[in-house]
Amino acid sequence: MQKQQSKQPFHYGKDGMTIGGALDLARGKRRGILSPAILKKVQDNRQMVENIVHHKKRVYGINTGFGPLCTTLIDEEDTKKLQYNLLMSHSVGVGQPISRELAKLMLILKVHALAKGYSGIAVETLQRIIWHIDRDVTPCVPEQGSVGASGDLAPLAHLFLPLIGLGKLWQADQIKPAAEVLHHMGMAPIELGPKEGLALINGTQFMAAHAIAIVERLQNCLDHADILAALNLEAMMGSVKSFDAELHALRPHTGSVYVASRMRKLLKDSEIVDSHRNCTRVQDPYSLRCIPQVHGASRNAWLHLKETTLTEINAVTDNPIIFSEDKTISGGLFHGQPIALPLDYAGLAAAELGNISDRRIYLSMTESVPGLPKLLMTHTGLNSGFMILQYTTAALVSENKSLCFPASADSIPTSLGQEDHVSMGSISGRKSLQIVDNLEKILAIELITAAQGFDFRKPLKSGFLIEEAHRLIRSHVSFTENDRVFDEDIAYAIELVRSKGLIQHLNQMAGQANIHFENEHHEIFGIY
Structure with a gap:
């Protein structure tokens, strides 16, 4: 329609x-x-x-x-x-x-x-x-x-x-x-x-169309990953010191600086942060402490694909090229290598975003996090808690790793040797899109587990945006006291991620509260 x-x-x-x-x-x-x-x-x-x-x-x-x-x-x-x-x-x-x-x-x-x-x-x-x-x-x-x-x-x-x-x-x-x-x-x-x-x-329109889909969907995943990481960090009472602006000025990769800024704004005025500001814990595990570095590196890879795709979709990729009746050139404008490499790179970036998400999910279920019950449920033994949800993310992360071999590293001669080096970029696009599809499911499960852990910090409150994110999640996925069938919760969470509902809600609420959520790099991380 x-x-x-x-x-x-x-x-x-x-x-x-x-x-x-x-x-x-x-x-x-x-x-x-x-x-x-x-x-x-x-x-x-x-x-x-x-x-x-x-x-x-x-x-x-x-x-x-x-x-x-x-x-x-x-x-x-x-x-x-x-x-x-x-x-x-x-x-x-x-x-x-x-x-x-x-x-x-x-x-x-x-x-x-x-x-x-x-x-x-x-x-x-x-x-x-x-x-x-x-x-x-x-x-x-x-x-x-x-x-x-x-x-x-x-x-x-x-x-x-x-x-x-x-x-x-x-x-x-x-x-x-x-x-x-x-x-x-x-x-x-x-x-x-x-x-x-x-x-x-x-x-190269098959490859380029896949690149467009990946750019849009991976951007959405990157935006969700920051929000869910902040929600999970609050659930595990992680430190905000690793998001310090002066710290990131010493290693100013665009993606890392951008993510650190987003994390600071998401966690601004958090009572949970204030409650453990003077605790004895010196530093957090990497899945919390290195959010800007890992999420930021994936954003940089995304940016590389976006810039390459913009060139590709505004280019002539035909052969031969007809400049005039007397000037026709048989060149290689059709060769997919310029876009195949960034497509593989983006797939790796998406896989790593899922990898660190799974690590946060796993960490939140261990007994090493003060104040969180094992497996995120008070009465375990009779109940398995959220244990098996992490099995699913582990399976998806492993599947993504198996898809990370770069198709562009391979070449099989075709056309009786006339086309003796090929890019395999179509495979790069297809499998990277599959990785992003799996990533959306991983993030959906982190959405569920992070919201569960966050509830154990009540009556303390987080920053305005994280509270709004949690409120929206809880309007459809309730707190879990005993084992239940989780497939409907997961299905809802996947749809919430894919529909951009959470992002749209936070942007709307930020506007109403006059909160400037994004920083000076926001435009380069957009798709228009």
């Missing part, structure tokens, strides 16, 4: 696309259009391709075969058929379909890249793709099959099969043959001209 649009139109090929902007387009909050100047640029570039064909100038992919067949010249009358064969022969993806939103992001990113006017695409083809975006008629794209080098060939081939009446489309929650859906909507297949099929399937 498309949401009501309230923002100014986005001009494909002209405006700078942000990660939040791409998501707005995919979610129907904003509409993308082609300006008259862009339409002319695309049309002029298309004419260059027509002239190349007519004058029989040999240009890869326009009037030659592909990959190792690049020396095979194609007759002018067959250059159109070549594009159809390309889409059909490259539609070899396997596995489950990617989400509809990811597929729609691929369409959006491809239109933006093609509208730059260097790919020889026809205006009519661009307009048909935009029709798919605007009408939410989304192609079905299998998740496996790209090696992330000549672009995401197989996923993109599946993405654009419906243009020629083939492939599959989502209709409501069902997958149906594209020909059937298009016929029902009164739309005929379009005719592709020379170079168009190659322009459609050359590119």
